[in-house]
Amino acid sequence: MAHETLIQANLEKFLLVLSVSLSVVTLSRTVSFMRQIPYTLLLVIVGVLLAFEDVRLVNLSPELILEIFLPPLLFEAGWNLHWKDLKRDLFPVTLFAVVGVLVSVLGIGWMLAQFTDIPLAVSLLVGASLAATDPVSVISLFRELGVSRRLTTLMEGESLFNDGVAVVAFGLLVSLALGTEEFSVRSTIADFAVFVGVGVGMGSAIGFGISYLTQRFDLPLVEQSLTLVAAYGTYVITENLGGSGVIGVVTTGVILGNFGSRIGMNPRTRLLVSEFWEFIAFFVNSIVFLLIGDRVQFESLQENLVPMGIAIAAVLLTRGISIFGLGSLSNALANSRISVKELTVLWWGGLRGSVSIALALSVPAMLSQREDIIGIVFGVVLFTLLVQGLTTKSLLQNLGLLDEQSRREEFVEAMARRSALERVLNYLETSDRPSEIDEEFYQYQFALVRGELHKLQHQIEGLQKEDPDLQDYANELVKEKLLAIEADTYAEFVRSGQLNKELAPFLQEVLQKT
Incomplete structure (x- = not known):
């Protein structure tokens, strides 16, 4: 009972x-x-107001965040992350995700220990909690604002992969703060290699396994269900094997989104699965951001105002050093061509959220400064979400980055409408006119469609004159379409039994030369 x-x-x-x-x-x-106001940030504000009135909805535990909320959000992000874009910026993403986290841990820890009476070991623990930019916060905000694909890839790639470094650092520093383990560079590097290696290995095994499995049948609801099982299953299995569940889920999502969806799913199933995960991400985001605000303890914030202010300054300073420093290094070594405007957005858009909160809440109760750590981390998270988050849109507008994305969206919409009307015109030209349809009415419809096509063509040409880069963008869209057609054709042959194995992409190397 x-x-x-x-x-x-x-x-x-x-x-x-x-x-x-x-x-x-x-x-x-x-x-x-x-x-x-982006709806995710509005949810945080409402949550804070509920907390101010001492209305507590649900206890936000680290298990709830890491095991229930994160896997579907990470999978959805990986599913929509284009491997070609990620591969192009893999060098700067790796720098930001690995070196950038180390800079943040050490910088935040040193500043807190230097300017407060918090011990260095505990200060470094706060630094580890705040080192990783949160994929949940960043991805939802950037997508809602309509940030450019390149900038979104840089931010998403960093946010999705830097958690592995932060969690390893956090686990080590917890042991140091409790005095149960001594620092060793060799063991730390080994632990990190195992953590990441198991995550990538398990994510790859599950991702490719499901990709080849779905080649053998065409059952949209089953394939959709398999992706949901993959998201949670990868996280649980990888964590139990001592790897990074976060990296495992992201790897599975990237493989299924870029490979499995092409060789094992027809276009209709692919669209169905994408819409399913769009709903799941919206659903989970709507809950997690409200609970972040609702979990705020105002007494703890008031008691830690000074260290919280120092931590905020340290987060902004170390983020600036890592983004501008490593971004410049990537531009010099890998010719990444990340502009100062983009680096500025990457710096200011480095929000902290559910991952930082989960790490802070998982600090063992035996550590006497546990409540101080939670108070500082929550204060910094609220600052990044409510101050940086609410001003990111203005920053993008002032830098002219949203205008560029708006032109691109307008360009794609015009191309889609042109393609649709061309199909309509082709139908009117090639199909037999039913005898009951008046010839004059038929010709009138034909003229209307052709007139709209001319307008769309002028609109597309005008946009290309305003922004010459749109021509390169249009070329990339055509290449993606060609690759998709090739992959769909191979998948049809496999499903019909005419091929026993998936053929390697032929056009990819050919198109890269053009």
Whole structure:
């Protein structure tokens, strides 16, 4: 009986959280002044207001964040992350994700130890909690604002892969703070290699395994369900094997999104799965951001105002050093061509969120400064979400980066409409006119469609004159379409039994030469 009562109570709490979240999201799209605020940040604000009134919805535990919320969000991000774009910027992403995290851990830890009475070991623990930019916060914000694909790839790639370094650093520093382990460079590097290696290995095995499995049948709902099992299954298995569940899930998502969806899913299934994960990401984001704000403890924030202010300054300073320093290094060594404007957005857009909170909440209770760590981390997270998050859109507009993305979106929309009308025109030209349709009406429709096509063509040409880079973008879209057609054709041959194995892409190397 008690068990049934507990289930009912948890269900009621879940429904309450969901109702509040969806109400806020609905208001953010119907009230004019709220439309200027990304709905994720609006959820944080509402959560903070609820916390101020001491209304606690659900206890936000590290297990809830890491095991329930993160896997689907990471998988969805990996599914939509284009490998070609990531490969192009793999060098700067690796620098930001590895070296940048180390700079943040050491820099934040040193500043806290230098300017407060917090011991160095505990200060470094705060640094590790705040070192990784949060993929949940960053991805949702950038997508909602419509940031350019290149900038989104840089931020997403860093955010998705820097958690492995931060978690390894956090685990080591917890042991140092408790005095249960001594620092060793060799063992630290070995632990990190195992952590990342197991994550990539398990993610690759599951990703490629499901990719080849879905080649053998065409059952959209089963294939959709397999991706959901893959997201949670990869995380659980990888963590149990001592690897990084985060890196494992991201690897699985990238493989299934870029490889499995091409060789094992027809276009309709691919669209169905993409829409399914778009819904899952929206659903989970609507809950997690509300709970982040609702978890705030104002007493703890007030008691740690000074170290919190120092931590905020340290986060901004170390982030600036790593982004501008490593970005310049990447430009010099790998000719990455990351502009100062893009580096500025990467610096200011380095939000902290659920990952930092999960790490802070997982500090052992036996550590006497645990509540101080949680208070400082929550304060910094709130600053990045509410101050940096709410001003990121203005920064993008002032730098002219949103205008560029708007032109690109307008260009793609015009091309899509042109393609649709060309199909309509082709139907009118080639199909037999039904006898009951008046010839004059038929010709009038034909003239209307052809006129709209001319308007769209002038619009496309005008956009290309305004932004010559759109021509290169159009060329890339055509290449992607050709590669997709090639992959779909091979998949059809495998599913029909005419081929026993997937053929390696032929066009990819050919198109790279053009």
